[in-house]
Amino acid sequence: MKDTDDIAALMADMGSRARAAAKQLAIAPAEAKTRALNAAADRLEAAEAEIVAANAQDMEFGREKGLSPAMLDRLMLDGDRVKAIAGSLRAIAAQEDPVGATLDSWDMPSGLAIERVRTPIGVIGVIYESRPNVTADAGALCLKSGNAVILRGGSESLHSSRAIHACLVQGLADAGLPEDAVQLVPTRDRAAVSEMLAMTDYIDVIVPRGGKGLVGLVQREARVPVFAHLEGIVHIYIDKDADPEAALKVVLNAKTRRTGICGAAECLLIHRDVLKTVGQGVVRALLDAGVEVRGDADVAAIDGVVAAGEDDWGREFLDKIIGARVVDDIDGAMAHISRYGSDHTDCIITDDAETAARFLNEVDSAIVMHNASTQFADGGEFGMGAEIGIATGRLHARGPVGAEQLTSFKYKVRGTGNTRG
Amino acid sequence: MKDTDDIAALMADMGSRARAAAKQLAIAPAEAKTRALNAAADRLEAAEAEIVAANAQDMEFGREKGLSPAMLDRLMLDGDRVKAIAGSLRAIAAQEDPVGATLDSWDMPSGLAIERVRTPIGVIGVIYESRPNVTADAGALCLKSGNAVILRGGSESLHSSRAIHACLVQGLADAGLPEDAVQLVPTRDRAAVSEMLAMTDYIDVIVPRGGKGLVGLVQREARVPVFAHLEGIVHIYIDKDADPEAALKVVLNAKTRRTGICGAAECLLIHRDVLKTVGQGVVRALLDAGVEVRGDADVAAIDGVVAAGEDDWGREFLDKIIGARVVDDIDGAMAHISRYGSDHTDCIITDDAETAARFLNEVDSAIVMHNASTQFADGGEFGMGAEIGIATGRLHARGPVGAEQLTSFKYKVRGTGNTRG
Structure with missing residues (x-):
């Protein structure tokens, strides 16, 4: 020895x-x-x-x-x-x-x-x-x-x-x-x-x-x-042109399929114009699925949402908890991601091709997604076989x-x- | 200000x-x-x-x-x-x-x-x-x-x-x-x-x-x-199956075209079997071109060669000076390069395809060359336009x-x- x-x-x-x-x-x-x-x-x-x-x-x-x-x-x-x-x-x-x-x-x-x-x-x-x-x-x-x-x-x-x-x-x-x-x-x-x-x-x-x-x-x-x-501080942005059904199923899957992996969503960004429609529907579905939603003042107006603290932004919960806030537009969403993200995986839900292209071009994370669950952030799902991890450098x-x-x-x-x- | x-x-x-x-x-x-x-x-x-x-x-x-x-x-x-x-x-x-x-x-x-x-x-x-x-x-x-x-x-x-x-x-x-x-x-x-x-x-x-x-x-x-x-501690190995003319012109060009660049040859390794033939010819041509040749005991037996000190191996002269030593075979050459090289550019002169393949596979330098002057180690000569340098990591x-x-x-x-x- x-x-x-x-x-x-x-x-x-x-x-x-x-x-x-x-x-x-x-x-x-x-x-x-x-x-x-x-x-x-x-x-x-x-x-x-x-x-x-x-x-x-x-x-x-x-x-x-x-x-x-x-x-x-x-x-x-x-x-x-x-x-x-x-x-x-x-x-x-x-x-x-x-x-x-x-x-x-x-x-x-x-x-x-x-x-x-x-x-x-x-x-x-x-x-x-x-x-x-x-x-x-x-x-x-x-x-x-x-x-x-x-x-x-x-x-x-x-x-x-x-x-x-x-x-x-x-x-x-x-x-x-x-x-x-x-x-x-x-x-x-x-x-x-x-x-x-x-x-x-x-x-x-x-x-x-x-x-x-x-x-x-x-x-x-x-x-x-x-x-x-x-860490995977993963954001999903629901754009004003998001398909309601895609938003619902992608966000639910991204947060709840497995909460302990680095591709699990940790923060939901909702375009102000769709807070009362798509946004509210998604938030309610998360609550129904047993997820604790920590919202900013606008989101916290929804029944069952608790108020987020400043340290809930940029936080990897790895649990049935998600941050949620309203943004004015895609620039607001990208500014939030730039400030709080970890350059791991971030996603936009939209049916507007131009908005999607801007997000995919301008968000500088290792993986940028459009209309797909962030739980796909995985070497196997990328066709690479096993992975040693997901690099954020x-x-x-x-x-x-x-x-x-x-x-x-x-x-x-x-x-x-x-x-x- | x-x-x-x-x-x-x-x-x-x-x-x-x-x-x-x-x-x-x-x-x-x-x-x-x-x-x-x-x-x-x-x-x-x-x-x-x-x-x-x-x-x-x-x-x-x-x-x-x-x-x-x-x-x-x-x-x-x-x-x-x-x-x-x-x-x-x-x-x-x-x-x-x-x-x-x-x-x-x-x-x-x-x-x-x-x-x-x-x-x-x-x-x-x-x-x-x-x-x-x-x-x-x-x-x-x-x-x-x-x-x-x-x-x-x-x-x-x-x-x-x-x-x-x-x-x-x-x-x-x-x-x-x-x-x-x-x-x-x-x-x-x-x-x-x-x-x-x-x-x-x-x-x-x-x-x-x-x-x-x-x-x-x-x-x-x-x-x-x-x-x-x-640094570019660049080696050229003259194999026993080297073409005499190629050895002569490549080594001369690699050492003398410009001595101050990182692709300039700094050390010559000569297969023992061809020291008295190709090796001697190349060394004499270097001496004739005004290059100071610092040889090991075998090479120093050639008229005009000075004895190398231990610190002449692995040294970037950037001048009209070159180290020269005899090796028993390609393994000896590769062992010398592994010990003294800087993983920049190294070259073999041989007409034996198998020996060349071994050298190109096994020498772990950024650029490994066969039958060509090391002065080609340059972004422009690689077709990349300008270069910021030659990375050795x-x-x-x-x-x-x-x-x-x-x-x-x-x-x-x-x-x-x-x-x-």
Whole structure:
């Protein structure tokens, strides 16, 4: 066993092993990566009982720690969930290998043939909370894209993550790939996260998945580049030209289908002209569905709506609660989104093509939607297979991050002895 | 006039003005940006005498400061150079506008139509040394890509940069675009650079162009994401199957055409089997061309070669000097490049297709070349028009950075009232 007291040394050792594994993985054949992922899925299924038992330890720890029922539900693994994780690994295995793909190619008048090809990034650090399935998904997506990964899961899920990680490592071994390609930080010590954020020699990019505590830590301490994953402060704007039926079903679905995901709507903006018609109908339907509606003065005039406080704007409830306010027009809606949004996903409901086009052009969020539920903000629903998260930054990766978004590129230039004049 | 003593306040003011300008610029029509660039070119040509006079002040300051002849040459502007800068602006104006272009689009079984479109990044900070033309090129590329920019040029070129910047601002005004879209830091105080590196609220990415001092400062202090631009420690490997004539002309061109650019070769790696034949011929030709060859023990056996010190490996000479050493095979060459290279540009000379493929696949530099001079490592030679530099990092931008590489993207998702099951 490592001496986990010396976190800096532990992490540096993991980092240098990841770097070495990344070099091998970058040139590994697609077939070997596929084989490793399928073998890991086999191992997971065979180890179902052990994984569920490990998870029981985490659940007990979680209950003692006083985790909310919602968090305990995310943490929990049963036989079906383990099978689903294995299925996800097989799905990633079946995807096309992104590495080496030609992104573009052209010839220059100088006689050079230039080709832009996909390459792995190198070593990825993933810092996440207590969903054990992220261990498998993030590990698999990094492997698929030819990157080594250092996983640092939530402390509550340590036993579950270890059991899943062991299957991934066995899959790597079965396929003759370096076991250090997927490493799991073996300690609950928070200092490991600080180390990861500063390991510029060993980690090329950090993917943080978590709440405000982690986001704050990343903002203060990160020296390694970060694919920002902020909260999903998702807005839906009901325009004056919204179709009443579309508004009703889209908003209800966006808020209530699942309230705990980042694509769930958190704030409703209603054009003043339709407050008494479409707006009121939507608000009543939300109330009937058991949603707490926190409205501004205009919306709060509707029976059953409670008054919103200033801190209800720009807030990710992740619960059966929604903010609601009236705006004078699309500019008012976009100004609200610009001020309170998190550049994740925002939506307009309108039948006016010009208004829709303005919204889609001018709202600068990773995903901008027209007449569709924001619950579609998901890599699977985008056709990307699994996702490691939804990036809210503007650099490199934006929106759902799948295997392809975890790659870089380089230029191959071929000549026949060409010299520059 | 600003109180330039309070650098933090000055920079925050510039930052918030840049942010406001970026919002306008992001939705500005392509035609307005084109008009601004052409108007700036007109203004530059009309102001030729003033610009040359401003440059004379910088040249005097530079001579007093003891700048090298090479640096003074980079700093110097005459009528022809001003005309060339104007020409570069017109060339960027004539390029296709990258913003709003559809990068990909597809339909999902759910009925959603998904489109990936190019967007500006936001606000770009460019920190560079004393080439006044970078003021125009960087300003123009950022404008073309819909980004606001804060330019911080080398202190030696302040008067020249100011004169050029004034023309850019006039161009913006002529086209009805916000003048704050292109701002120049008005002070020589180095504290302005430190501020830029920490302005995460106002700057989305920093493009640093400079020597080791700047690179070190960026590595220590940057909180804003950086498009790394390290030195070009460019290697050429002469394989045992190299064509002698191609080796000779490519190496000579790569080293001697211009020694001061980042694509100039700095280190020659020679397969042991051809040291006495092709290798010796190339080394003698370099010596004949007046290049100082610093060789390992094997190469130093050739008459006229001096012994290399350990610090000659991984060194960017930017001069008529080259390191040269013998390697046992392609693995030895790749190991040397991996240890001493800067992930910029590296080249193999061989007629063996399999060896070439291995080198192009396995060397992880932004540009990997086969049988062509490394002096082609240039945005213009890649067909990108002007470049802001050659990125050596792996994230977002890699290799030559033109207008297209200064953009991000977002997803537009269109439905017809779709809800997720």
